[in-house]
Amino acid sequence: MPAAYFVIVGKEDCPLYELEFTAQGRKEDQSQLKQFILHASLDVVEELQWGSKELFLKSVDKFNNFSISAYLTAGYVRFLILFDGERKSDDSIKQFFTEVHELWVKIQLNPFYELNATIDSPSFESKIKQLVNRYL
Amino acid sequence: MRAQFRVSNKLLPSITTLDANNNTTSSIVAPSSPGKQPLVDILDVPIKTKPKEVSMSAFSFLFSGIVQYYQERLTHGADLEQKLSDLGYSVGFRINEIILYREKNPQRKNRVIPMLQFISNTVWTMLFGKNASSLEQSTDSINRYMIYENQPIECGFISIPKNLSGLQCSYFTAGIIKGILTASEFPADVKVFPSQNKESTVFIVDFDYDVIDREELWK
Numbered sequence: 001m002p003a004a005y006f007v008i009v010g011k012e013d014c015p016l017y018e019l020e021f022t023a024q025g026r027k028e029d030q031s032q033l034k035q036f037i038l039h040a041s042l043d044v045v046e047e048l049q050w051g052s053k054e055l056f057l058k059s060v061d062k063f064n065n066f067s068i069s070a071y072l073t074a075g076y077v078r079f080l081i082l083f084d085g086e087r088k089s090d091d092s093i094k095q096f097f098t099e100v101h102e103l104w105v106k107i108q109l110n111p112f113y114e115l116n117a118t119i120d121s122p123s124f125e126s127k128i129k130q131l132v133n134r135y136l
Numbered sequence: 137m138r139a140q141f142r143v144s145n146k147l148l149p150s151i152t153t154l155d156a157n158n159n160t161t162s163s164i165v166a167p168s169s170p171g172k173q174p175l176v177d178i179l180d181v182p183i184k185t186k187p188k189e190v191s192m193s194a195f196s197f198l199f200s201g202i203v204q205y206y207q208e209r210l211t212h213g214a215d216l217e218q219k220l221s222d223l224g225y226s227v228g229f230r231i232n233e234i235i236l237y238r239e240k241n242p243q244r245k246n247r248v249i250p251m252l253q254f255i256s257n258t259v260w261t262m263l264f265g266k267n268a269s270s271l272e273q274s275t276d277s278i279n280r281y282m283i284y285e286n287q288p289i290e291c292g293f294i295s296i297p298k299n300l301s302g303l304q305c306s307y308f309t310a311g312i313i314k315g316i317l318t319a320s321e322f323p324a325d326v327k328v329f330p331s332q333n334k335e336s337t338v339f340i341v342d343f344d345y346d347v348i349d350r351e352e353l354w355k
Contacts, residue, residue, distance in 0.1 A: 101237065
């Protein structure tokens with residue numbers, strides 16, 4: 001699977017969930033740079049989100065070898081994924097985001113989930129990892 | 137940390153527990169045996185299909201319990217409205233996501249008028265089974281919109297005593313509207329007033345001026 005960095009960003013640009021996966025065998029040494037680039041791409045997402053009614057925004061930003069895709073939910077919560085080098089097709093990224101959207105809605109409906117808090121559930125984490133293996 | 141709701145075993149012999157990691161367990165147990173309970177992960181529960189409807193009497197019972205609970209603990213009537221609004225806010229914030237998710241071809245709302253139409257039609261149908269009576273834009277101020285409701289359902293069984301005659305229990309619904317709007321990046325203030333002919337209630341939605349500026353920018 002390609003090296004990528006997936007993050008869910010809530011209100012006030014706070015990250016609610018982050019997951020980093022690397023290609024087999026490589027050590028990860030650029031985490032901070034990736035976080036920085038993802039944060040910077042939020043500006044681009046914000047410009048695009050008012051012009052379009054779509055949920056999936058496809059590729060929004062590029063930096064050197066990194067490309068970023070974004071997906072917005074009804075509550076304007078952003079799912080961002082940063083690819084290092086090779087990218088999967090738009091369709092598989094869209095399917096991945098749709099599945100994550102479903103998990104996100106279920107988390108959100110939980111009355112014990114404090115709004116805009118980080119997601120600590122281990123089952124959520126394992127489900128995201130399964131989705132990553134399947135679609136990315 | 138586990139949170140547990142226990143209702144008297146004579147009324148409801150099942151115990152549902154939900155912990156902070158979103159695991160629900162629900163089972164019927166005798167009061168004296170803790171026993172092992174099967175864990176059902178809420179992330180496995182399907183949400184795409186519409187759930188069963190809740191009876192009016194069950195909802196009114198719950199709502200009256202909420203109003204009484206707050207009334208015992210508050211001194212001013214205005215605080216009760218604020219509390220109901222806050223409660224509605226957290227409901228609105230959450231249902232915003234699921235209503236859009238269940239649509240056939242989900243699309244975000246990025247302008248004020250479609251957003252308000254979404255609330256007065258889709259959200260109202262999901263909550264109350266019918267559309268709101270009407271939606272109007274105010275002629276006086278640019279950021280004010282009104283949603284009229286002829287028969288607010290949640291107040292159907294509430295009678296206001298004379299000493300609290302200004303009280304509006306529809307602030308719960310106002311809180312839901314506010315939650316949906318705030319979650320969708322249309323920050324607004326929602327107030328409730330009885331309308332001119334006293335029969336219906338009106339929800340006055342005042343958007344923040346940021347929202348209006350953004351609308352102008354994208355016109």
